[in-house]
Amino acid sequence: MQPDDSLPTVADESAPTTRCRILATANTFFHEIGYQKTTVADIARALKMSPANVYRFFDSKKAINEAVLERLIGEVEALVAAIADRAGLTPTERLVTAIESLHGHSMDRYERYPRIHEMVEAAMGESWDVCRHHVARVTAVFERIIREGVRTGEFDTPDPALAAGCVHVGVIRYTHPLLVGQPVLPPVPPLQAMIDFLLRSLAPRRG
């Protein structure tokens, strides 16, 4: 049997724990004093480590931000994927619930941690791939729901992947961390009206 490279070896056993402690501490600093003001030295000091030791695990503050974001993002993706698999819902209900859940999660995070914007802004500039992969994974879940709806005849679209991208981009005002904090007042439609508008584009044509 070949050894699995993705598992830590015995010598690395303590590594995931230290990694996790660094990420948890960085996450606290980013939320409390903001991404820009946090230094690797702050994180090291809080953990009673040398900065050199932190750099053994992450070669830059950017790498720490990427890992913190990946963890936050992973939670949202798990939530949306669970909705796509939830029994007893029609594809339309799954799509609506997934969008509402993205919105709710984003609002909740914004209200509790307004400074998260700074992290996301930094990521959009420095770690665009992390953002892009997140969009790709959420859109893939939307695509799975839309394909199922095409199969049941609830949706009609020649290109479920493209339609999924359009639905995801279409609700960005209600889910994107940089925009979600702005009040949704007329002429910005309530989220439910926007979802109805997008669903109408997916509806089968009669005749």
Place this chain on the structure above:
Amino acid sequence: MQPDDSLPTVADESAPTTRCRILATANTFFHEIGYQKTTVADIARALKMSPANVYRFFDSKKAINEAVLERLIGEVEALVAAIADRAGLTPTERLVTAIESLHGHSMDRYERYPRIHEMVEAAMGESWDVCRHHVARVTAVFERIIREGVRTGEFDTPDPALAAGCVHVGVIRYTHPLLVGQPVLPPVPPLQAMIDFLLRSLAPRRG
């Protein structure tokens, strides 16, 4: 005949000029060194004025930012309104052209002045009304185009104002100054695909 209150009186004659010079200078500073780093003292010094004199025209940096933004925004609104009135275009062509023009204008500004983000971010936090009025005015133009399309039978929607809001919000990824600089790569659909998806929602149902 009643005097027109919107015109400057003789005593105010020099006021618009000084106001304009302050705004033009502020605009240059905001674009070159950014909104956060620009001070009222910088603007005053560049104009060989005292800061107190600047404050005679604008009571805060926020007020200067609002006026600079209103000017920039006014250009975009004029552009979109002109498209809505352009002869020889169908309502669909007007809507598509108006959206493409919002996108092009926003991209162009982003490419030439990446620091404009700072101004817009500040406005979203401090002068939300300026942003909201802009959205309202552009959406009102979209509504006008959609009403015309309903009249000609090209569009079908029970609520043109709401539909206009949905179309405007639906293209925000391609027009919002905070997002427009991010690369449009899969799974983000190209703008034209997004417009087609939104138009499909407005299309009359057969049968």
